[in-house]
Amino acid sequence: MLQYGVNPNAISQALLGDINQRLVGRICSACGDRVSWQSPDVDEHVAHRPGDQSVELWKTTGCDACYGSGFSKMTCVPEILTINRLLKEVIASGSISVSLEDAAKHNGMLCMAEELAARVYRGETTPH
Structure with missing residues (x-):
């Protein structure tokens, strides 16, 4: 809106929040296979996992059950930003780019990339 x-x-007075979402495929239970952590199929960005999360990486091949896609259905990955007093001040100052993201993360927002990575690590979807 600043543009x-x-x-x-x-903007800071009117905005209550922001919701962003993406649909990603859920791994087909009929053709999904576990992938070794050291497998060349594991993307290097995924190989650097945060914290001590347990990891289940999967690879899909496609089958009749999923019509060759490797995914049985879609699921929503949300990114929800709730505007509080601190975020209102950041927005009102006009210095939105980096400081808004930092303030939002400090407020507990999980960005979409982090949520997607967590779903990859839990074996719900693939990094590709």
Whole structure:
């Protein structure tokens, strides 16, 4: 909205939150196979997992049950930003880019990339 010339103070007073979502495929239970952590199929970005999460990486091959896609259905991965007093101040200041993301994470927001990585580690979807 700033790009359209809307006053940052007006935005901070009017905005209650922001929701972003993506649909990702759930691994087909009929053709999904576990992949070794050291497998060349494991993307290097996924290989650097956060914390001590237990990991179940999967690879799909496609079958009749999933019509060759490797995924049985879709699931929503949300990113929800709830605007609080601190975020209102950051927005009103006009310095939105990095400081807003930092303030949102400090407020407990889990960004979409982190949520997607967690779902990959839990074996719900693949990194590809």
